[in-house]
Amino acid sequence: MKKVSVGVDIGGTNTAIGVVDEAGRVIAKNSIPTPGHGDIEKYMDDLAAAIRKLLNSADEIFTVLGIGVGAPNGNYYQGTIEYAPNLSFKGVVPVVELLKKRFPELDYLALTNDANAAAIGEMIYGGAKGMKNFVMYTLGTGVGSGLVVNGDLVYGHDGFAGECGHTTLIPDGRLCGCGSKGHLEAYCSAPGMKRTAFELLAKYNASDSLLATKSFSELDSKAIYDAAEQGDKVALEVFELTGKYLGQGLADTVHHLSPEAIFLFGGPTAAGDYIFKPTKESMEEHLLPIFKDKIAILPSELDCGDAAIVGASALVYKEIEK
Amino acid sequence: MKKVSVGVDIGGTNTAIGVVDEAGRVIAKNSIPTPGHGDIEKYMDDLAAAIRKLLNSADEIFTVLGIGVGAPNGNYYQGTIEYAPNLSFKGVVPVVELLKKRFPELDYLALTNDANAAAIGEMIYGGAKGMKNFVMYTLGTGVGSGLVVNGDLVYGHDGFAGECGHTTLIPDGRLCGCGSKGHLEAYCSAPGMKRTAFELLAKYNASDSLLATKSFSELDSKAIYDAAEQGDKVALEVFELTGKYLGQGLADTVHHLSPEAIFLFGGPTAAGDYIFKPTKESMEEHLLPIFKDKIAILPSELDCGDAAIVGASALVYKEIEK
Numbered sequence: 001m002k003k004v005s006v007g008v009d010i011g012g013t014n015t016a017i018g019v020v021d022e023a024g025r026v027i028a029k030n031s032i033p034t035p036g037h038g039d040i041e042k043y044m045d046d047l048a049a050a051i052r053k054l055l056n057s058a059d060e061i062f063t064v065l066g067i068g069v070g071a072p073n074g075n076y077y078q079g080t081i082e083y084a085p086n087l088s089f090k091g092v093v094p095v096v097e098l099l100k101k102r103f104p105e106l107d108y109l110a111l112t113n114d115a116n117a118a119a120i121g122e123m124i125y126g127g128a129k130g131m132k133n134f135v136m137y138t139l140g141t142g143v144g145s146g147l148v149v150n151g152d153l154v155y156g157h158d159g160f161a162g163e164c165g166h167t168t169l170i171p172d173g174r175l176c177g178c179g180s181k182g183h184l185e186a187y188c189s190a191p192g193m194k195r196t197a198f199e200l201l202a203k204y205n206a207s208d209s210l211l212a213t214k215s216f217s218e219l220d221s222k223a224i225y226d227a228a229e230q231g232d233k234v235a236l237e238v239f240e241l242t243g244k245y246l247g248q249g250l251a252d253t254v255h256h257l258s259p260e261a262i263f264l265f266g267g268p269t270a271a272g273d274y275i276f277k278p279t280k281e282s283m284e285e286h287l288l289p290i291f292k293d294k295i296a297i298l299p300s301e302l303d304c305g306d307a308a309i310v311g312a313s314a315l316v317y318k319e320i321e322k
Numbered sequence: 323m324k325k326v327s328v329g330v331d332i333g334g335t336n337t338a339i340g341v342v343d344e345a346g347r348v349i350a351k352n353s354i355p356t357p358g359h360g361d362i363e364k365y366m367d368d369l370a371a372a373i374r375k376l377l378n379s380a381d382e383i384f385t386v387l388g389i390g391v392g393a394p395n396g397n398y399y400q401g402t403i404e405y406a407p408n409l410s411f412k413g414v415v416p417v418v419e420l421l422k423k424r425f426p427e428l429d430y431l432a433l434t435n436d437a438n439a440a441a442i443g444e445m446i447y448g449g450a451k452g453m454k455n456f457v458m459y460t461l462g463t464g465v466g467s468g469l470v471v472n473g474d475l476v477y478g479h480d481g482f483a484g485e486c487g488h489t490t491l492i493p494d495g496r497l498c499g500c501g502s503k504g505h506l507e508a509y510c511s512a513p514g515m516k517r518t519a520f521e522l523l524a525k526y527n528a529s530d531s532l533l534a535t536k537s538f539s540e541l542d543s544k545a546i547y548d549a550a551e552q553g554d555k556v557a558l559e560v561f562e563l564t565g566k567y568l569g570q571g572l573a574d575t576v577h578h579l580s581p582e583a584i585f586l587f588g589g590p591t592a593a594g595d596y597i598f599k600p601t602k603e604s605m606e607e608h609l610l611p612i613f614k615d616k617i618a619i620l621p622s623e624l625d626c627g628d629a630a631i632v633g634a635s636a637l638v639y640k641e642i643e644k
Binding site: 073082083131132133147149150152154155156157158159160161162163164165166167168169170171178179180248251252253255256257258259260285286287288289290291294 | 395404405453454455469471472474476477478479480481482483484485486487488489490491492493500501502570573574575577578579580581582607608609610611612613616
């Protein structure tokens with residue numbers, strides 16, 4: 001029988017579920033709404049039903065190794081989601097315990113946050129196979145990170161390590177979504193790129209820019225990329241600056257952990273050299289001589305669309321390893 | 323027989339040697355000059371002779387568990403010192419291999435950099451006993467750091483991890499000794515505090531400050547402390563600002579690793595609350611809500627004078643553990 005693990009990605013609106021084979025391929029997937037009502041028992045019943053339905057829908061019978069869950073503010077040690085601002089569940093939700101009740105036959109159930117799950121996905125199925133020390137940065141609405149040291153994810157003393165999006169790049173800089181100022185996320189997330197674009201439009205009074213016709217609500221990182229492709233100076237400078245900011249942050253991470261490689265994941269990385277080149281240059285500029293020209297910055301090999309469930313499913317293999 | 327390990331601290335001018343018991347007490351110590359001539363074989367002969375002499379000088383006969391060495395640019399994986407700017411030995415020096423030739427009877431020989439050795443010392447003998455996730459910052463002429471994750475020191479993929487003194491606090495800020503700009507070390511080392519004092523003297527034209535009578539070459543962190551004790555406004559603000567800078571850097575480290583505690587070691591920490599209080603306040607201000615009021619900032623429990631050899635000797639216990 002084919003061995004599979006189940007990956008669950010709990011987002012603010014939807015919960016995606018995937019059955020993933022040992023090579024990291026999604027065999028079947030589905031999703032249910034993440035409820036706005038906060039009734040956790042009902043939601044877990046729905047989730048369990050959806051998982052069983054998905055497993056039974058395939059033509060073949062699987063050996064199910066376990067279930068991995070990725071969720072915002074996911075605490076690996078406790079198997080809980082804690083005070084997640086974008087979910088309707090209040091306080092501390094014991095997701096793994098509630099799932100275990102519904103799947104008593106499974107030995108391996110685990111939960112962590114989205115970026116940690118992506119890092120484990122990269123390690124189990126992707127470009128970080130065989131690497132013992134690497135870092136994953138996920139660039140999207142926010143900036144997440146997963147740190148791997150000596151082959152294991154860094155969870156810290158409380159299960160919440162790896163929040164590199166909230167390191168400070170610029171003292172008293174831009175307001176971050178978390179309430180602090182100058183954090184990396186406020187510059188290097190997709191909304192951060194938009195903010196940079198608007199700063200540059202204002203700075204240059206650039207009414208001839210292709211970006212000048214979009215409102216603050218409309219502009220996204222895809223539009224900035226399209227404009228850059230057409231040689232738009234403002235758009236090109238957005239990528240230069242985003243790379244400069246990100247490279248500074250990555251250098252801080254290197255000075256902490258000296259990883260073999262840093263993987264970048266998420267929408268903005270589709271811009272390829274526009275973002276990778278200035279990021280690499282800026283990182284190198286900030287590094288101590290002993291680290292220069294040693295650390296690769298690589299695009300994630302996980303499929304952007306499925307990465308969250310694939311990453312979550314990979315958690316199961318790390319549990320089996322232990 | 324009493325079990326001991328030998329700690330060796332290779333500095334730019336002197337090499338300190340200590341025989342350390344299982345409680346971290348220095349039973350006997352000695353030192354030899356670190357030569358300016360770069361003849362490594364001769365130096366290793368002298369070092370081996372000094373170690374044997376020290377072991378034989380005591381009234382009792384010891385069971386010697388091993389030798390641990392702390393050195394600038396020490397690479398744990400390779401047992402080498404690599405391109406250390408302040409030592410006369412050029413290129414890559416295989417210290418552990420050369421020491422092993424002179425002590426074939428010892429099973430446990432290891433080397434790392436000074437700050438990593440201090441972190442291991444704190445873990446084996448000091449305030450970090452029983453902690454699995456903590457960080458050590460050493461404040462002195464430079465700023466070093468040692469990171470402990472899941473009970474093990476973080477060496478990274480190349481053996482050089484833990485250079486948090488070279489994270490960037492202020493983009494395009496003060497010139498750092500390494501050639502980059504705005505690094506933590508340029509603000510939070512003892513010379514960094516002096517630079518802050520001189521900036522403030524200039525800013526306030528503070529000829530009435532107790533610090534106004536000292537030249538740039540004369541002023542040190544002890545004098546700043548003494549002036550603060552007498553209520554000198556400039557000196558007090560130096561501590562406020564140093565804490566503000568350091569707290570920002572510590573928050574970056576917390577966002578990476580979520581340690582249980584951060585230990586501070588070195589001359590400037592003797593100022594107690596003058597430095598700990600603003601550091602704590604600044605760190606908290608920069609942290610995500612999930613980390614607030616959770617991470618202790620503690621003074622190292624290692625004796626400042628002997629910490630380097632005590633830390634180095636502790637390496638031996640980590641080797642035995644493996």
